[in-house]
């Protein structure tokens with residue numbers, strides 16, 4: 001059945017996101033003739049081109065550091081039917097026994113519950129902090145700038161286009177729900193205040209870390225997938241370390257496994273993976 005015949009599963013807003021990790025079976029690969037190896041790599045290359053030519057669809061490809069996995073993909077696309085189709089095809093692209101999944105994660109891009117609203121920005125920053133008066137040209141200009149910035153930011157959160165920065169870090173995380181450390185029994189105001197502290201730390205990494213937080217409550221084991229892109233692995237280590245001291249992480253965060261990869265063009269990736 002082709003995708004035209006099934007009902008699309010497109011969220012009301014945002015995209016589906018899959019993180020896919022595989023091992024390469026080199027024993028099976030060694031049984032291929034040179035011609036079969038060439039054909040297999042061509043199949044994967046053509047599939048990658050097809051995926052990347054699909055509207056609103058992005059595919060990041062990376063080699064994984066350490067033998068936790070060999071190869072990773074991050075696929076972003078609106079329709080879960082399409083994501084599922086591509087995911088199955090990627091698994092089989094090098095031949096039925098070459099790639100075996102070692103870990104995977106399903107999430108969706110989402111807007112943040114804690115993003116500052118224009119009303120909050122006006123009251124807390126423009127009036128209380130900067131002493132501006134509502135209705136003055138200065139106030140209106142600052143508010144318009146804020147709205148522009150937020151529109152741009154929301155667009156990035158829901159429909160991200162990720163840069164080709166070499167280092168990629170992925171890990172899933174949840175907010176704790178135990179005893180007196182239950183994030184979900186805090187009031188909205190308390191959570192918003194804590195998240196403001198978190199964001200303040202995060203903003204100091206602007207230009208060095210590009211983060212994408214995707215929601216997975218009800219979709220996968222943890223509540224969020226954290227994807228960090230960097231040009232220097234030291235920045236990844238530093239931000240994760242620094243955030244451990246921030247109350248949101250120190251008290252309320254639980255983490256899954258960490259994966260570190262390097263984004264590479266396919267020809268270099270094939271050589272890296274000894275294919």
Ligand code: 76R
Pocket residue numbers: 112113114115116173175195198199201202203205206209211213224226228239240243244249253
């Ligand atoms: O409105 C916004 O999106 C900006 C403020 C912001 C929110 C709401 C923000 C900023 N984050 C938000 C939400 Mn974040 N973030 C993480 C991790 O390892 C750890 O300890 C935690 C993993 C990192 C490294 C990180 C980085 N953030 C979230 C959420 C959802 C929480 C919820 O809804 O309850 C999670 C799980 C999470 C986790 N965060 C930033 C960063 C960085 C670098 C920023 C600044 C971004 C910028 O301003 O450019």
